[in-house]
Amino acid sequence: MSDAASETEIKDELLLQFLQHLAIDRDASIYTQRNYREALLDFCRWHAEDRKSQPTWTSLQRDDFRAFLRHLGRKNFGRASIQLRFSALRTFYKFLVRRGEVEMTPIRNISLPKQPKRLPKFLTPEQTQSLMEAPMRELAAAQKAVAKGIDPVDFLRDAAVQELIYSCGLRISEACGCNLEDIDWNEQLIRVRGKGKKERQVPVGAPALEAIRKYRQELGEYNSGTGAVFFSKPESQTRLQPRLVQLRLKRYLIAAGLDHQITPHKLRHSYATHLLNNGADLRSVQELLGHAHLVTTQVYTHLTTDRLKKAYESAHPRA
Numbered sequence: 001m002s003d004a005a006s007e008t009e010i011k012d013e014l015l016l017q018f019l020q021h022l023a024i025d026r027d028a029s030i031y032t033q034r035n036y037r038e039a040l041l042d043f044c045r046w047h048a049e050d051r052k053s054q055p056t057w058t059s060l061q062r063d064d065f066r067a068f069l070r071h072l073g074r075k076n077f078g079r080a081s082i083q084l085r086f087s088a089l090r091t092f093y094k095f096l097v098r099r100g101e102v103e104m105t106p107i108r109n110i111s112l113p114k115q116p117k118r119l120p121k122f123l124t125p126e127q128t129q130s131l132m133e134a135p136m137r138e139l140a141a142a143q144k145a146v147a148k149g150i151d152p153v154d155f156l157r158d159a160a161v162q163e164l165i166y167s168c169g170l171r172i173s174e175a176c177g178c179n180l181e182d183i184d185w186n187e188q189l190i191r192v193r194g195k196g197k198k199e200r201q202v203p204v205g206a207p208a209l210e211a212i213r214k215y216r217q218e219l220g221e222y223n224s225g226t227g228a229v230f231f232s233k234p235e236s237q238t239r240l241q242p243r244l245v246q247l248r249l250k251r252y253l254i255a256a257g258l259d260h261q262i263t264p265h266k267l268r269h270s271y272a273t274h275l276l277n278n279g280a281d282l283r284s285v286q287e288l289l290g291h292a293h294l295v296t297t298q299v300y301t302h303l304t305t306d307r308l309k310k311a312y313e314s315a316h317p318r319a
Contacts, residue, residue: 014057015040018095027197029173039088046071057096062106065089069110079113086112122270127258128166131267132207134252135159153218157230158248160211161240164229165264167208168192169271169289172242172264178229180216185209194290202288272300 010016019037022028028036046068047055055064065086072082086107093105123131139155165175174192182191183204190204215230216223222234230240245264253260268289275285286297 010037010041012044012054012057014096014101015044015092017099018092021095027195029195035084036088036091039085040092042085043068043089057092058102060106062108062110065107065110069112082112086110121262121266122273123258123262123266125274127256128267128270128274130256131252131258132159132162132166134255135162138252138255153215153234154248156211156215156218157240158245158252160208160215161230161245162249162252162264162267163208163211164190164204166267166271167205168202169268169275171195171268172245175264176230176240176242176245180226180229183209183212183229192290198290198292200287200290269300272297276300 010019018040019033022033022036044055047053047064050067050071051064069082069086072085077085090105090107093102093107096102097105135155135158139150139152142150142155143152161175164170164178165172168190170178170192171194174194177193178190184190188204188206188209189201192200192202194200212229219231219234222231222237224237227237228239232238232240232244242264249262249264250260253262272285272289275288276282282294282297282301285300286294289297291297
């Protein structure tokens with residue numbers, strides 16, 4: 001759908017106010033903003049086609065949303081797609097309730113198809129080590145292949161980004177959003193701005209700090225000492241974007257002999273799993289990850305429990 005078409009469709013004042021609320025008040029990621037916007041527009045398009053009018057949000061009833069759910073089922077939408085659309089609608093109605101536009105949400109007690117339980121995938125410590133070393137190996141290989149040498153800045157940046165994500169368990173957006181003033185070099189701590197403008201302070205390892213130092217030193221005249229830690233284009237001081245991290249990571253995954261479909265978020269999963277495997281308590285990991293609820297962190301205990309079961313079964317004579 002083109003931008004022009006999008007602008008034409010969003011004439012609903014309540015919907016526009018909600019999208020503004022997502023961006024400004026909740027500081028939602030660009031991906032959440034985009035996904036919720038498209039999900040709500042999808043409902044509007046269905047309502048216009050099925051009910052021959054744009055939705056009046058304050059008048060809709062539970063049966064309207066049940067009809068939308070049946071429509072999605074007939075169109076063979078997957079469980080994740082359905083969950084996303086109703087998550088957007090649910091969040092929108094919570095906004096309307098707080099604003100006093102409606103007394104209660106009409107989406108309550110609507111049964112949605114359940115998502116299958118999927119455990120987070122993670123790298124082993126050995127695989128992680130190989131991935132951390134991949135940017136410097138790739139740089140050395142490139143410099144050897146090119147007689148005049150190449151600019152090492154991008155490789156040093158990639159090494160530092162990967163080290164930081166794994167060292168601190170950061171989301172990719174959190175790593176890209178880091179500023180130099182967020183780093184306490186002496187105490188080895190970093191201030192992280194997470195979802196919903198929530199800040200947390202987490203320890204950062206010496207290898208990550210050293211990788212950042214090397215990258216910043218290589219920037220030379222573009223190392224201003226303030227502002228963003230990582231740049232996509234140092235000469236214009238353009239902050240590094242998540243999409244570039246994802247693309248560059250694929251190169252290093254292939255170089256390390258790993259699955260190229262692994263995402264930067266898997267480094268965050270690996271961080272949590274490795275901490276728990278080595279004795280960290282769940283509450284501490286919850287705080288380090290910036291999870292609002294412990295249940296979100298508990299998914300990692302399944303991974304460590306499986307590991308313990310396998311160890312028990314292989315080692316205990318009467319298992």
